Amino acid sequence: MKKIFFTSAIAASVLFSSIAVAQSVETLRGAGVAEPVAVEDVFQQDEGRFTRNYRQQPPLIPHSVDQYQVDLKANRCLSCHDWTNAGERNAPTLSMTHYQDREGNQLDTVAGTRWFCNQCHVPQADAPALVENTFEPSN
Amino acid sequence: MSESKPGYIRRFWRFFWSPSGVISLGFLMIIGFVVGIMFWGGFHWALEATNNEEFCISCHEMEENVYAEYEGTVHQLNGSGVRATCPDCHVPKDWWPKIIRKIQASRELYGHFITGVIDTPEKFEDNRLYMAGRVWTAMKRTDSRECRNCHEFDYMDFTQQQTRAGDNHQIALDEGKTCIDCHQGIAHKLPEGWQERYEEVVDKLAASGELPSMPGRERQAAELEGYLAVNN
Numbered sequence: 001m002k003k004i005f006f007t008s009a010i011a012a013s014v015l016f017s018s019i020a021v022a023q024s025v026e027t028l029r030g031a032g033v034a035e036p037v038a039v040e041d042v043f044q045q046d047e048g049r050f051t052r053n054y055r056q057q058p059p060l061i062p063h064s065v066d067q068y069q070v071d072l073k074a075n076r077c078l079s080c081h082d083w084t085n086a087g088e089r090n091a092p093t094l095s096m097t098h099y100q101d102r103e104g105n106q107l108d109t110v111a112g113t114r115w116f117c118n119q120c121h122v123p124q125a126d127a128p129a130l131v132e133n134t135f136e137p138s139n
Numbered sequence: 140m141s142e143s144k145p146g147y148i149r150r151f152w153r154f155f156w157s158p159s160g161v162i163s164l165g166f167l168m169i170i171g172f173v174v175g176i177m178f179w180g181g182f183h184w185a186l187e188a189t190n191n192e193e194f195c196i197s198c199h200e201m202e203e204n205v206y207a208e209y210e211g212t213v214h215q216l217n218g219s220g221v222r223a224t225c226p227d228c229h230v231p232k233d234w235w236p237k238i239i240r241k242i243q244a245s246r247e248l249y250g251h252f253i254t255g256v257i258d259t260p261e262k263f264e265d266n267r268l269y270m271a272g273r274v275w276t277a278m279k280r281t282d283s284r285e286c287r288n289c290h291e292f293d294y295m296d297f298t299q300q301q302t303r304a305g306d307n308h309q310i311a312l313d314e315g316k317t318c319i320d321c322h323q324g325i326a327h328k329l330p331e332g333w334q335e336r337y338e339e340v341v342d343k344l345a346a347s348g349e350l351p352s353m354p355g356r357e358r359q360a361a362e363l364e365g366y367l368a369v370n371n
Contacts, residue, residue: 047302063303067213067325074329089307 043127283318
């Protein structure tokens, strides 16, 4: 009898502690496990060129890029947009500023500082602004 | 081995080729037929059992490198829910090319069990450009045959594609380009220097005369002229 009591006490403590763990996981997720989480709206890629909102704005990308590899090994953007390929692929060439290293030396290949295109250039979508703003370009 | 008492092999050979004194010809034929069906079925079973994703990624080389990269790409996860698994792209569908590829694959077993040529991610990375070059060579030589099991210019409605895609597919068709000319690295990562290697592959094939001599539109024009010549 004493043994049974002891075992059930252990079982109960294990059970309660696991419930406590489950609850902490629930808080991390920010919603109950069974609660449906609303999927965010998906805004499709917009074709056709958007105008720049200010002079220095990096041009937006008028096509989808989510399957393109841009990492230390390869840059798929350059297989059309590098000066060596742009003519053949009928794509806009990179700005010549992108062939200058940080000391201002002209290079034949794209500068390392400009390698990761999507640090500045992003695909365009006809999505509503996430934050209301009253931005006006200076001229 | 003395003349009077031949060895096991020789005795078996003689027994094998001596006429059967007891069993009827019909019975032998039926047995042969049934065994033949079982052998052929077993052969195909083995061929199919080694021709699916589960089998491919039973080797850690495949599971941890190429399969891990393939996950999340458009051929594995997409809007339509159609999936192209390893053999759909890497094993030909037609009988002879398929058998040839299967025999070539036995060399990969040698690499896995004996030399361990790509048994770590680092070794895989070192050999990636070479291996990618081999796949590109095969794709370019066969006019991207495996892609065309699903993607064929004749089945494409360019007007339903993105403008950029439609325009470029028309150019590709006119210039006789093949899928792999633009779509490299769609399911696996590209290594450094991939573009130079791809150009090398094409130059090599062109130099050895293994590419179709006439580009797409000229070939189509020639076909059309041939048709008109016969039917007029």
